[in-house]
Amino acid sequence: MSDATPTRPIVIIGKNAKTGVRVNKRLCELGIETRQVSRSAATYFDWEARSSWPTALKGARSAYVTYQPDLAVPNAEGDISAFVEVAKAQGVEHIVLLSGRGEEGAEKAERILIDSGLDWNIVRASWFAQNFSESFMAQGILEGELVLPAGGTPEPFIDTDDIAEVAVAALVDPSKRNRLYEVTGPELMTFQDCVDEISKQLGKEIKFTSVSIEAYLDILKSQNLPEDYQWLLNELFTVVFDGRNSNLTHGVEEATGRKPTKFADYVSKTIAAGYWD
Numbered sequence: 001m002s003d004a005t006p007t008r009p010i011v012i013i014g015k016n017a018k019t020g021v022r023v024n025k026r027l028c029e030l031g032i033e034t035r036q037v038s039r040s041a042a043t044y045f046d047w048e049a050r051s052s053w054p055t056a057l058k059g060a061r062s063a064y065v066t067y068q069p070d071l072a073v074p075n076a077e078g079d080i081s082a083f084v085e086v087a088k089a090q091g092v093e094h095i096v097l098l099s100g101r102g103e104e105g106a107e108k109a110e111r112i113l114i115d116s117g118l119d120w121n122i123v124r125a126s127w128f129a130q131n132f133s134e135s136f137m138a139q140g141i142l143e144g145e146l147v148l149p150a151g152g153t154p155e156p157f158i159d160t161d162d163i164a165e166v167a168v169a170a171l172v173d174p175s176k177r178n179r180l181y182e183v184t185g186p187e188l189m190t191f192q193d194c195v196d197e198i199s200k201q202l203g204k205e206i207k208f209t210s211v212s213i214e215a216y217l218d219i220l221k222s223q224n225l226p227e228d229y230q231w232l233l234n235e236l237f238t239v240v241f242d243g244r245n246s247n248l249t250h251g252v253e254e255a256t257g258r259k260p261t262k263f264a265d266y267v268s269k270t271i272a273a274g275y276w277d
Helices: 018-029 050-057 076-089 104-114 138-143 160-172 191-202 213-222 227-240 251-256 263-272
Strands: 010-013 034-038 062-065 094-100 119-125 145-148 179-183 207-210
Touching: 010 018, 010 050, 018 034, 018 160, 050 076, 062 160, 076 094, 076 104, 094 104, 094 160, 104 119, 119 160, 138 145, 145 191, 145 213, 160 179, 160 251, 179 251, 191 207, 191 263, 213 227
Parallel strands: 010 034, 010 062, 062 094, 094 119, 119 179, 145 207
Antiparallel strands: none
């Protein structure tokens, strides 16, 4: 039995986000009604405009929540606290929250949901493999050189298709509620390893260049990247990439019954989809 009825849809917050679009697609394939909300959707939702939240959530039973730009940022804790209260007032019963591994700020936001009295799930994810193809690292791959303030710390990069399958399992199966799923890929890889695999499969030379965090922030400033994204990337590369996440978990298998996707398989399907054309 699904966890939504024709009159009580599942709200997808972040309809254009890497996981949101995938979660929505899978729910629709299951015949479950969804309501996609964002600043560009028919139903408006903006994290910076709390007045938009009640209408977006009204009448929904569950919600899949991605916070922009990331749960680690200082504003997230207060926003999630306020969001939970609005969700309760609008009759939402269950929230699935996307979070990040090793982020102190994110864990504070998680705790607010866990203690809210609502049914909940946390999907705490390692770094997205799709950052190489659908986010800030894609341009470097296309141009033949990826420049990052990252050394040899390995990370278990996860395919966002796997994250979406975990989230959908949590949304539609009541027996999976009130659980934290920490999800990683099946192998530890450095950024150099990842670039080498992409280069091999694309059949073209791609260079990985490690720079200081100061030099990297100067690059971001020159590109006029918003300050909250600059703060976030500084936090990720100076704090989160200290080795704390250099281990594997079994969250994907616990939620879906299958192993997570290997990075090489992510690369091959991404090439087939034309992301690096």
